[in-house]
Amino acid sequence: MSKKILIVDDLHPVFKERAAALGYVVDDRPLITREETLAAIAGYEGIAVRTKFRIDQEIFDAAPKLEFVARAGAGLDNIDIDIAKQRNIALLAANEGNMDAVGEHTVGLLLSLMNNFRQADLQIRNGVWDREGNRGYELKDKTVGIIGYGFMGQSFARKLSGFGVNVLAYDKYKTNFSDAYAKEASMEEIVKHSDVLSLHIPLTKETRQMVNDEYFFHFKKPIFFINTARGEIVNTQSVLNNIASGKIIGAGLDVLEKEKFPVLLEQSWYDSLKTNEKVILTPHVGGWTFDSYRKISEVLAQKLENMNR
Numbered sequence: 001m002s003k004k005i006l007i008v009d010d011l012h013p014v015f016k017e018r019a020a021a022l023g024y025v026v027d028d029r030p031l032i033t034r035e036e037t038l039a040a041i042a043g044y045e046g047i048a049v050r051t052k053f054r055i056d057q058e059i060f061d062a063a064p065k066l067e068f069v070a071r072a073g074a075g076l077d078n079i080d081i082d083i084a085k086q087r088n089i090a091l092l093a094a095n096e097g098n099m100d101a102v103g104e105h106t107v108g109l110l111l112s113l114m115n116n117f118r119q120a121d122l123q124i125r126n127g128v129w130d131r132e133g134n135r136g137y138e139l140k141d142k143t144v145g146i147i148g149y150g151f152m153g154q155s156f157a158r159k160l161s162g163f164g165v166n167v168l169a170y171d172k173y174k175t176n177f178s179d180a181y182a183k184e185a186s187m188e189e190i191v192k193h194s195d196v197l198s199l200h201i202p203l204t205k206e207t208r209q210m211v212n213d214e215y216f217f218h219f220k221k222p223i224f225f226i227n228t229a230r231g232e233i234v235n236t237q238s239v240l241n242n243i244a245s246g247k248i249i250g251a252g253l254d255v256l257e258k259e260k261f262p263v264l265l266e267q268s269w270y271d272s273l274k275t276n277e278k279v280i281l282t283p284h285v286g287g288w289t290f291d292s293y294r295k296i297s298e299v300l301a302q303k304l305e306n307m308n309r
Contacts (some may be wrong), residue, residue, distance in 0.1 A: 003025055003045040003046070003067070004046070005019055005025070005027070005044060005070075005288070006037070006040065006044045007030065008037055008046070008048065008052055009072060011028075011072050011187065011296075011300075012294045012297035014294060014297045014302050015070075015072070015297035015301050016028050017301075020224050022304065022305060025044070027233075031305035041063040041066070042062060044062060044066065044098050045066060046068045046069070047059075048070040048127050049070070049072065049078070050067075050071075050072040053227070054080070055069055055079040055080065056083075056199070058079045058085050059202060060084070060087060060089070060105075061102065067090065068091070069090075070092045072297065073093070073287065073296060074095040074098055074099070074151070074152065076091055077202060078127060078203075079091060092307070093298055094295075094296040094297075094300045095150065095299075097150055097299040098287030098288070098289070098292035098295065099151040099155040100155055100291075101292040102228050103152065103159040103255060103284070105275065106159070106198055106226055106252075107156070107157045107159045109141075110139070110224060110252060110283070111226050112252065113226075113251070113252050113280055115134075116135075118236045119133075120134040124164060131258050139160075139163040140163060143165070143168060143194050143196070144165070144166070144167045144168070144195070145168050145185075145197045146167060146168070146200060146270070147190070147199050147200060148202075149177055149184075149200070150201075152228070154181065154182075156198060156200060156302070157169065158181050158239070160181070165180060166183075166193075168183055168189055168190055168193060169182040169184060170184075170189075177262035187278045190236070191219045193219050194219065194221065196224045197223050197224070198226040198227075198234060199227045199228070199234070200228070200229055201229055202229070208231070208287070211227075211239045211243055212234075214234070216247050217243045217247075222246055222249050223249065224248070224251075225252070227255055228254040228286040230255055230288075231255035231256040231259060234276035235257070236267070237269045241253050243278050244275060249278070250278045250279070250280070251280070252279075252280045253277065253281055254282045254288075255287040259283075267297070
């Protein structure tokens with residue numbers, strides 16, 4: 001009898017096609033609810049998910065035959081990794097599938113901040129022509145500090161290679177990783193030299209709320225701050241505090257501590273964030289392009305093929 005995979009989210013059809021070619025029976029149910037998944041998952045060896053719900057102990061307990069979880073995206077923070085390891089359940093992620101999207105989006109946020117694109121656009125639409133007030137900064141000769149040098153950090157560094165910048169990268173879990181695009185650096189070097197700070201680290205117990213007032217305090221120069229990683233890594237009120245003090249020149253945030261409405265409206269910092277002209281916000285789309293939609297499923301399918309060799 002063929003093994004079965006349950007797709008509970010919107011994945012590009014290429015994953016289903018290639019999984020079927022490997023001999024799997026694939027049930028593609030992007031509209032399935034968590035409750036329906038709990039009722040059905042006992043019959044499956046695999047589950048593929050994007051962000052719909054957390055794959056936690058309740059899901060694992062309901063899935064005695066489960067052999068793997070395919071996460072259609074970067075990171076595994078919506079999966080209980082410890083339980084998966086205890087039960088020898090393979091975890092497949094697709095960081096490679098959207099690393100170019102994230103790298104490009106990060107550059108876009110940075111250039112928009114440095115050149116006041118948001119403010120200038122709004123002013124012209126409202127009858128204001130202010131060249132002096134919208135003078136920008138050039139990236140050339142600036143130092144960009146990257147925290148985390150995995151797929152996303154490396155992609156951002158590569159995208160910066162034509163701008164004539166000095167790229168320093170810090171990664172707590174890697175050594176000897178300097179390459180043509182970034183120089184390995186200590187955190188002390190990052191805080192001393194950076195004109196730009198960009199986060200490319202996963203959300204873990206260690207990184208949750210890591211970036212706060214104390215964290216920003218150590219930076220020696222005013223910085224542009226970009227977060228395309230995970231919102232809960234950063235204390236949003238601290239970002240606002242440091243914009244007010246001048247430590248942060250501008251912030252580009254693709255991710256927030258709390259996301260989607262109406263929950264955003266309930267946050268104490270939301271009104272200040274949405275009215276701050278030095279902040280650019282995007283709705284967690286850094287890795288979500290028309291291109292990455294397919295690439296993510298291709299990467300997952302390849303990893304599934306590798307697992308079956």
